[in-house]
Amino acid sequence: MQRGSSVEDAFREVARPVVALGSDYADGHVIAPHRHRRDQLLYGATGVVLLATAAGAWVMPPERGMWIPAGIVHDVRIMGRVRMRSLYIEPGVIRNMPGHCQVLGIPPLMRSLLAEAVFVPAEYDPAGRDGALMALIQHEIPLLPALPLSLPLPAHKALAGLCRSFLLAPTPHTSIDAWSEAAGCSRRTFTRLFRRETGLSFVAWRQQACVMAALPRLAAGQPVTAVALDLGYDNPAAFTSMFRRILGTPPGAYIEREA
Template identity: 65%
Template structure:
């Protein structure tokens, strides 16, 4: 199902500030670049969702959410079968939310709210239970904690090529000096350029790239040891320590 058409069909004629939908997608679904007039919150019960924009990539593991502001052109890919809940909000009522894409934590309370909301008809009674439920969701949106599962991509042509090459074969043991040699840059020039283009240090970007490479494999049930060694970590403990430091939980919690 094409998400862009699906949203257009439901929202152009529905005068409600918040609409919730439940949609299932198969593994490998690709929704071509599109944008919405509404702000969007995605929540995946199962599977992994990756959204990409010209500025970077965001990966939503199972039981997490993703905020996509109105007007941002994005492509969506599913990794594994995805059971999705989507909120669409009039931007006038979601002021104060991030102006860029953001992966967020979803509390048990918010999960229950999203389940209830997705069961409502699009034209729910704004003065009844439906309206009260949607109003509560609006308050809870501001409490969603950000999760560092984004990977900004540079616009600098040579650096962008190097980053995309790394994403095809990520490795925790790749060093700044290696990239400096590849790009024929001094370490000082490289570090300044990398931070200016991505907003991150090279080490932080490399760690986030490795996490984003690991998440789909974890969601498919692969062993932590196998993933850690494939990514170039000396042992699973080193990988798990980095993972927990970045995301606040161990890799095993992301396995089915």
């Protein structure tokens, strides 16, 4: 465990329900597994954040958020320069939030509130302007829309290692035979084990991983054709068909809607 504990040490004795911090991270930075005593809401104005727990992985594109409940061990990988804004919230203060990690949409009002919150001192006056800002944030968090940017990870050690490696370099051409051999089991055993561990077939999981890898690049304005070919698809049409099947809309329409 590392940075999570040291970050919260700065305000461990602060008797305020919500505290905000801002941090900048370089491309490729990795935050080792850690957990927080408080609930956390991450927001990245730029760059992409890949967060993983024992239960799954989540990708947070630019101008999106991530809900991380208190006590959940997670690691973080930074892709591109990330201007991160974090809220640390006393457990139980925000109700009706999930007990698992969740990527969230961050509308313009919440972006503005987060931009202001990082300049609020930890020992702010609850009855003053700073207190009103933090109170409004508490009202807005339960209204943030959930986004389908998660992927289950198996508890099985060998499978988990394969899945985490795949997330860093996904391709639609990885085969069940190759993975079953790497896992040291038969194709039939692998298929059963993978579905039991993730709730998905290997093919469905692989396709969702490719979508997760594509979203940050599409959000950054890269052409669909370039993203599709870089991921290993034979043509943009095959990628678009897979994308539509998983998210219910073609890549261009999805990015336009989310923007």
